[in-house]
Amino acid sequence: MTPLLRFLTRRVLHSLVVLFGVLVLVFALVHLVPGDPVRIALGTRYTPEAYEALRTASGLDRPLLQQFLGYVGSAVRGDLGVSFRNGDPVTVTLLERLPATVSLGLVGIVIALLIAIPLGVFSALREGRLSDGIIRVTSQFGVSVPDFWMGILLIGLFSTTLGWLPTSGYRPLFDDPAGWLRHIVLPGLTVGLVAGAIMTRYVRSAVLEVASMGYVRTARSKGLSPGVVTRRHVMRNALVPILTITGIQLATILGGVIVVEVVFAWPGLGRLVFNAVSARDYPLIQGAVLLIAVLFLLINLLVDVLYAVVDPRIRLS
Amino acid sequence: MNQRVSPWKLLLTNPITALSAAVLVVVAVIVVGAGALAPYGINDIDVPNALQGPGLTHWFGTDELGRDVLSRVLVAIQASMRIAVISVTFAAVVGVAIGLLAGYRGGWLDSVLMRVVDVMFAFPVLLLALAIVAILGPGVTTTTLAIGIVFTPIFARVARASTLSVRTEPYVAVSRTMGTGDGYILGHHVLPNISGPLIVQTSLSLAFATLSEAALSFLGLGIQPPQPSLGRMIFDSQGFVTMAWWMAVFPGAAIFVIVLAFNLLGDGLRDVLDPKQRTLIEARRAGRGR
Numbered sequence: 001m002t003p004l005l006r007f008l009t010r011r012v013l014h015s016l017v018v019l020f021g022v023l024v025l026v027f028a029l030v031h032l033v034p035g036d037p038v039r040i041a042l043g044t045r046y047t048p049e050a051y052e053a054l055r056t057a058s059g060l061d062r063p064l065l066q067q068f069l070g071y072v073g074s075a076v077r078g079d080l081g082v083s084f085r086n087g088d089p090v091t092v093t094l095l096e097r098l099p100a101t102v103s104l105g106l107v108g109i110v111i112a113l114l115i116a117i118p119l120g121v122f123s124a125l126r127e128g129r130l131s132d133g134i135i136r137v138t139s140q141f142g143v144s145v146p147d148f149w150m151g152i153l154l155i156g157l158f159s160t161t162l163g164w165l166p167t168s169g170y171r172p173l174f175d176d177p178a179g180w181l182r183h184i185v186l187p188g189l190t191v192g193l194v195a196g197a198i199m200t201r202y203v204r205s206a207v208l209e210v211a212s213m214g215y216v217r218t219a220r221s222k223g224l225s226p227g228v229v230t231r232r233h234v235m236r237n238a239l240v241p242i243l244t245i246t247g248i249q250l251a252t253i254l255g256g257v258i259v260v261e262v263v264f265a266w267p268g269l270g271r272l273v274f275n276a277v278s279a280r281d282y283p284l285i286q287g288a289v290l291l292i293a294v295l296f297l298l299i300n301l302l303v304d305v306l307y308a309v310v311d312p313r314i315r316l317s
Numbered sequence: 318m319n320q321r322v323s324p325w326k327l328l329l330t331n332p333i334t335a336l337s338a339a340v341l342v343v344v345a346v347i348v349v350g351a352g353a354l355a356p357y358g359i360n361d362i363d364v365p366n367a368l369q370g371p372g373l374t375h376w377f378g379t380d381e382l383g384r385d386v387l388s389r390v391l392v393a394i395q396a397s398m399r400i401a402v403i404s405v406t407f408a409a410v411v412g413v414a415i416g417l418l419a420g421y422r423g424g425w426l427d428s429v430l431m432r433v434v435d436v437m438f439a440f441p442v443l444l445l446a447l448a449i450v451a452i453l454g455p456g457v458t459t460t461t462l463a464i465g466i467v468f469t470p471i472f473a474r475v476a477r478a479s480t481l482s483v484r485t486e487p488y489v490a491v492s493r494t495m496g497t498g499d500g501y502i503l504g505h506h507v508l509p510n511i512s513g514p515l516i517v518q519t520s521l522s523l524a525f526a527t528l529s530e531a532a533l534s535f536l537g538l539g540i541q542p543p544q545p546s547l548g549r550m551i552f553d554s555q556g557f558v559t560m561a562w563w564m565a566v567f568p569g570a571a572i573f574v575i576v577l578a579f580n581l582l583g584d585g586l587r588d589v590l591d592p593k594q595r596t597l598i599e600a601r602r603a604g605r606g607r
Binding site for chain 1: 444562
């Protein structure tokens with residue numbers, strides 16, 4: 001077996017173990033609810049008939065192990081049960097909401113990269129100087145600002161006061177590209193500015209680490225101009241850790257935009273989770289949490305695999 | 318060799334770190350004396366004076382019911398800090414215990430504990446907190462517990478990584494050959510030597526715990542009315558952004574300043590407590606002095 005193949009096998013196996021743990025945790029969610037989840041979900045709509053119907057439909061009347069195996073089996077086939085509230089299939093609801101969250105995540109990460117790469121590289125190249133200090137402290141500003149607060153202030157400025165952009169809502173990209181763009185600017189900026197601040201710090205340390213390597217010193221002592229050293233030696237090698245942090249950040253955004261989606265009435269997964277938590281719609285909460293965790297695992301796996309393909313040191317260690 | 322400087326002295330020579338520490342001292346004073354410092358009652362409704370801008374009688378203005386925004390911000394900071402401190406203490410105690418055990422014992426115990434930590438890392442922080450609140454219902458206790466659970470794996474990872482490097486140090490091996498018990502070794506040799514990264518992590522976690530609490534309260538799942546919370550005050554301000562900007566700006570600025578202070582303090586602590594970073598700073602200082 002080649003080292004790369006061995007690394008990939010080990011990495012995939014590790015992801016499968018974690019995925020199993022995620023399934024156990026997501027399955028346990030509904031069973032950890034103090035009291036009877038079906039009774040709680042029904043609330044004022046409770047009648048003995050409705051109770052029995054929902055309990056049977058959700059499989060909660062079967063033995064625990066059988067329920068778990070059933071849940072895993074259905075989940076593998078893409079069946080995540082039906083909503084407690086309206087009886088809609090959870091998978092269909094999730095897939096309807098996914099494009100809005102993915103488009104927000106992608107716009108957010110692009111804005112973040114446009115901020116982080118120039119600022120992070122510049123900061124690292126000026127290490128220890130005033131401009132580096134200013135960028136480091138400013139990036140802490142972005143890390144520390146509550147995203148929902150920034151969203152509300154942006155709405156206050158650009159929508160309510162200046163009237164340039166809509167306050168909230170969403171248009172699908174393929175139905176109405178101009179409308180999509182107008183609606184995504186503010187939530188995209190909110191997500192992108194925070195992620196950009198976090199990523200600036202990582203880009204800076206990635207560049208600094210590469211810049212301290214022996215081959216960079218050699219290139220410099222050969223008399224290459226600073227620009228050529230930065231482009232050919234520093235940036236090319238720093239791209240690998242930057243790729244990693246981009247992947248992790250994208251995964252974090254996809255699962256973390258709950259509050260931003262609520263502020264902008266963005267019909268994505270985050271707002272769905274929030275509504276499901278408020279309505280105590282456990283199958284929907286389980287499905288959304290599972291989908292986000294699986295996306296998170298997949299992106300991390302993909303990043304590690306790319307990393308190993310690009311950088312042989314990883315797979316050999 | 319240059320003489321070693323006390324880490325605490327080094328810490329306060331950095332003006333940004335010193336300023337962050339000063340801000341946190343003010344926050345501590347607010348936490349202790351919010352009730353006495355608040356000029357008005359948090360639920361003193363005064364409709365004729367509703368939506369008044371900042372002025373001499375109401376420094377931070379009033380909200381849509383005429384309640385004093387400054388008083389509500391002060392009491393909300395107290396509640397928010399209580400949740401952040403208790404949850405991070407919980408996460409640190411449980412996480413460090415797990416990390417120490419996993420790193421020191423190694424073997425199957427390490428593998429099992431770290432896989433559990435991996436599973437928890439597969440969920441984004443706020444999502445996991447939200448799922449826990451979904452199980453236990455909204456409120457202060459569940460929010461504190463949720464944030465505590467969410468931050469536990471981070472402490473476990475940091476403690477484990479540091480323990481692994483300390484475990485092989487000669488003083489630990491010597492202590493073991495002298496027949497010292499594991500508990501004593503962990504408490505007297507390992508823990509003091511891994512405390513640097515843990516202190517840094519505590520400061521950064523307090524920042525993120527404050528943000529997480531604010532987010533949960535914003536969503537209506539954290540601190541419940543009539544108790545004021547910074548997150549909920551921002552939520553309630555949404556309808557008044559242009560009419561009464563102060564309703565959104567002051568609670569948000571309070572969160573921002575507190576989180577920023579914890580983050581910058583964490584940065585400063587890392588510079589002096591992380592041995593690798595510290596040698597770097599000292600080397601640089603020595604280099605400059607030459």
